[in-house]
Amino acid sequence: MGDLLGVAVLGAGHMGADHIRRLDRVVSGARVAAVADPDPDRAEQAAAGLAGVTVHTDPVAALDAPGVAAVLIASPGPAHEEALLAAFARRLPVLCEKPMVPDSAGALRVVEAEARVGRRLAQIGFMRRYDTEYRRLKALLDGGGLGRPLMLHCTHRNVSSPAGFTSAMLVNSSVSHEIDAARWLLGQELTAVTVLRPTPSPGAPEGLLDPQFVLFETERGALVDVEVFVNCGFGYQVRCEAVCEAGSARIGDGHTMVVTTAGTAREEVAQDYLVRFADAYDREVQAWVDAARRGEVTGPDVWDGYAASAVAEAGVRALETGRRVAVDLAPRPEPYASVGR
Numbered sequence: 001m002g003d004l005l006g007v008a009v010l011g012a013g014h015m016g017a018d019h020i021r022r023l024d025r026v027v028s029g030a031r032v033a034a035v036a037d038p039d040p041d042r043a044e045q046a047a048a049g050l051a052g053v054t055v056h057t058d059p060v061a062a063l064d065a066p067g068v069a070a071v072l073i074a075s076p077g078p079a080h081e082e083a084l085l086a087a088f089a090r091r092l093p094v095l096c097e098k099p100m101v102p103d104s105a106g107a108l109r110v111v112e113a114e115a116r117v118g119r120r121l122a123q124i125g126f127m128r129r130y131d132t133e134y135r136r137l138k139a140l141l142d143g144g145g146l147g148r149p150l151m152l153h154c155t156h157r158n159v160s161s162p163a164g165f166t167s168a169m170l171v172n173s174s175v176s177h178e179i180d181a182a183r184w185l186l187g188q189e190l191t192a193v194t195v196l197r198p199t200p201s202p203g204a205p206e207g208l209l210d211p212q213f214v215l216f217e218t219e220r221g222a223l224v225d226v227e228v229f230v231n232c233g234f235g236y237q238v239r240c241e242a243v244c245e246a247g248s249a250r251i252g253d254g255h256t257m258v259v260t261t262a263g264t265a266r267e268e269v270a271q272d273y274l275v276r277f278a279d280a281y282d283r284e285v286q287a288w289v290d291a292a293r294r295g296e297v298t299g300p301d302v303w304d305g306y307a308a309s310a311v312a313e314a315g316v317r318a319l320e321t322g323r324r325v326a327v328d329l330a331p332r333p334e335p336y337a338s339v340g341r
Helices: 014-025 040-047 059-063 077-089 104-117 132-143 167-174 176-186 278-293 302-321
Strands: 005-010 030-036 054-056 070-073 094-097 122-125 149-157 190-196 212-218 223-229 237-244 247-251 258-261 264-267
Touching (some): 005 014, 005 059, 005 278, 014 030, 014 040, 014 070, 014 278, 030 040, 030 059, 040 054, 054 059, 059 077, 070 077, 070 278, 077 104, 077 122, 094 278, 104 302, 122 278, 122 302, 132 176, 132 237, 132 247, 132 278, 149 176, 167 176, 167 223, 167 302, 176 190, 176 212, 176 237, 176 302, 212 302
Parallel strands (some): 005 030, 005 070, 030 054, 070 094, 094 122, 149 223
Antiparallel strands (some): 149 237, 190 212, 212 223, 237 247, 258 264
8 A cells, every 4th residue: 555646535526535535446546535525424434444544624734644745626616726836835636627716816825835836746537638539530630631620519418517507617617628638739829708698498597598609710810619518418428520621521420329129229418527527537647646646647737727717707708798708818927838738
């Protein structure tokens, strides 16, 4: 056990509990050393059966627990800034779920704090970069065989939205993955956002503007559109089509099982992001553990987290005003000099 990377998991909800399971049963080279959640019963339940784990209601106390050498942050977004800064102060490598920090000002403070440390400590949890289909599309676009990308058409559908989900959260929570994926696939920053609002679906809760159509402009003239529909009622679907000068490529259609029986055939539709992107999460966490054990941090960085928050913030303003809103990014610090690495 002494050779394993001891990880403190902050947050024991839906995402945190899945990461605790992943670290215990799927990922090699790591163990759960501490679990923190404001709900002590939930923390105890998530840690049940794991040897050598301490349980906390205070996330900072979990960072100082015996055997902790790395941190996985899966708490709600507003708690991330404090946890990241505490991890930086202890020079602990971090995997932080998105959003890194919901507001761009707080996200920029995290960028500046890591820069003061003088080396990378945080990987941000944009797991689509680890999905097989997305990686194939990225390699195809980077290879240049289809020419310059002109447009990305994206679909993001959920069965239903959780209680308390707001119209703004369609942009700053759901579409944040498309924001990062577009920046990464195209190797470009997003420069402006327009949000169109069709008549809400009858399946949407009262007052929720669902679905929405989000249009992004990029620094080199490509367009990215996202249909986000978080109460579609039938499944979790994520698709992306790149339209280029010499062809197109689409992902997301074949990620399913077809069951044939008694003269009929039916396709299974994933009901949850933890099902659709299970392999991507596994690869993401394994890559983070492997890098941390080497003394490195790889993957999406804090600038990617800041850029996603800044674009989402502009998107919420576009939703609220009905106007095109330019994205206002701070100057990029030298350590974070390129998009789409």
